[in-house]
Amino acid sequence: MKKYALAALAAVALACSPLVISSASAAAAASTAQAAAVKAAASNTTVADGSTAITPAETRAAVPPRGQITRPDFPATPPGTFNQQAVSGVHWQLCPAFTTPLLPAPAAADNITIAGPATATQEQMVRFIRKRNPQPKLTCSLEEIVGYYYEEAGREGVRPDVALCQALKETGFFNYGGDVAPAQNNFCGLGATGNHEPGARFATAQLGVRAHIQHLLAYSRMEQPSLTVNDPRYWLVVQNHPEIHGQITHWTGLNGVWAVPGKNYGQEILQLWQQAMVPDASDASLHAAEQRVTKAPNDAQSHLYCGIVWYQRGDYEKARQDFTQALRHAPHTPAALYNRALAASQLHRDKDARRDYDTLLKLTPNFNQAWYNRGLLRFTHRDYKGALSDMETLLRLEPRSADAQNLIGVIQVRQKHYADAWRSFSQAAQINSTNYYILANQIILQACLK
Structure with missing residues (x-):
């Protein structure tokens, strides 16, 4: 069984390589994995340690290399029944635990305002992002995107380090994976309202950052931005949502407003901010x-x-x-x-x-x-x-x-509950x-x- 189960995982490793995968190659990988799993089920042997799973069992493995992938299409429901012996003989992947320690916040979350100076340095933010995602999907360098946040937010009096943490939450540390694509330079989900709507697109990364900061201004102050409005949804907030325009002055006030339901949205942003400020190992x-x-x-x-x-x-x-x-x-x-x-x-x-x-x-x-x-x-x-x-x-x-x-x-x-697992994945x-x-x-x- 060990040989066939390892072959199945080798096929998965091929599919998860940092190369761009075509549907055909992904299907071939899945076909190889299927054949191996079926052969494994036909075998009555066990792995060397006597267990029915590849050792070690589900562990928090290192994050695999990042890269562009084209996902194969999976049916909405399983197109057949499952071979239980094959299922029990393969290794299931768990997203790793969170392992970055926290510094305490300088104030209670409900008291931290959107307006204010930076606490974390640009160097800290670069190091924090690179540790979580060594290959961010950006149209500029990592140092440049961090610099744009400090420039654009600093001009308007918005906390640049916390605004950048909001972008990290929205984009998955610039790894994306939702409806918005990296080439859009849309770092806060502007116009991405669900149902595969990709939202706004900006010509440069700096313009995308500017739109993000201006959208925060629409929520947090009555005064217009210093520069020409670049946020395509700024006036929508100003004209149609008086209950929001200029009324949300704290990060936790974004809960259920910027993101729906987003019950913990502001707190998550501030937790990232706390992590960004931790000292290094020097x-x-x-x-x-x-x-x-x-x-x-x-x-x-x-x-x-x-x-x-x-x-x-x-x-x-x-x-x-x-x-x-x-x-x-x-x-x-x-x-x-x-x-x-x-x-x-x-x-x-x-x-x-x-x-x-x-x-x-x-x-x-x-x-x-x-x-x-x-x-x-x-x-x-x-x-x-x-x-x-x-x-x-x-x-x-x-x-x-x-x-x-x-x-x-x-x-x-x-x-x-294999059909339920199929739907959950x-x-x-x-x-x-x-x-x-x-x-x-x-x-x-x-x-x-x-």
Whole structure:
């Protein structure tokens, strides 16, 4: 069985390579995977470790290389029945856990205004984006797009670093995958109202950034932009929505307005902002962090900062110790609980991580990343009911979470609800068509048809 199951995964790897895939080659890959899966089902042998799945079981693998793909077409419903032995003998792909630690926000989320100066530097933003997506799909360089945000937002008095985080949320860190294409230079979904409507298109990246900032101005102030209006929907807001125009001055005020339902939209943007400002792993950062602790040994923020530096350097035990110290001085600090859970997971101390996520989610029930990470932990320990509950909660907060929808599909596979899993993977692909984990699962499941 091992030989055939590995052949099936090799076909999936071919389909998920960074090359552009034609429908024919994707179909050929799926055909190869199907043949391998059927042969695997016909075999009564097991893999070397005696299990019925390729080891290791579902793990949070490294993100595959990014590239343009042309997805094969999958029917809306399964065009046949499934070979259960084949399904049980292949490796299902999980979107990785969130692993970037957080600095605490400078104020409560509801108090952070759209207007204001930058807190993160341009260099921090470039490093943050490149870590999450080494190959952003842009019509300019990464440094240029960051510079445009600081120039355009700075001119209008909008927080450039937070506006850029909004663009990261809307585009999936410039990886796209929804109705909007990278060539449109549309970084905030202007005019992309669903039902495959791609929305506005701008001649250059800078004009696209300007339109984004101007649309924020339509929501957040009565005064017109400094430059000629480039946002095609600016006047729509001004003339038709007096209840919105100039009335939304805080990022969380965008909830349910910029994005629908978007119950947690502003908070998610601000969480990205918190992640962008974390210190790096350099010796200089470590020296500064240790100096902070020496000067203020009883200060929770100093221990939190130092713990992040240790985490970035890969010393998760020291990181966990500092996060614990931070919690001793400030027991209800969400960032410290989240960061300690991340460190515990890196140390394979799942019970400790689970305990921190439980506490955190009672304290901060709108923390999307914590819901996903806890759901993954529950899935890993075969608590499928609990994992499904966490993903359903996450989807109520953020209906566009392709990661959550994909995990639901894998849970349904484990529960032998294969037709439901087929639909869940399809829904996940509709949210993000460039997610390689979702595509791999669709190809694998199709390969398991009789």
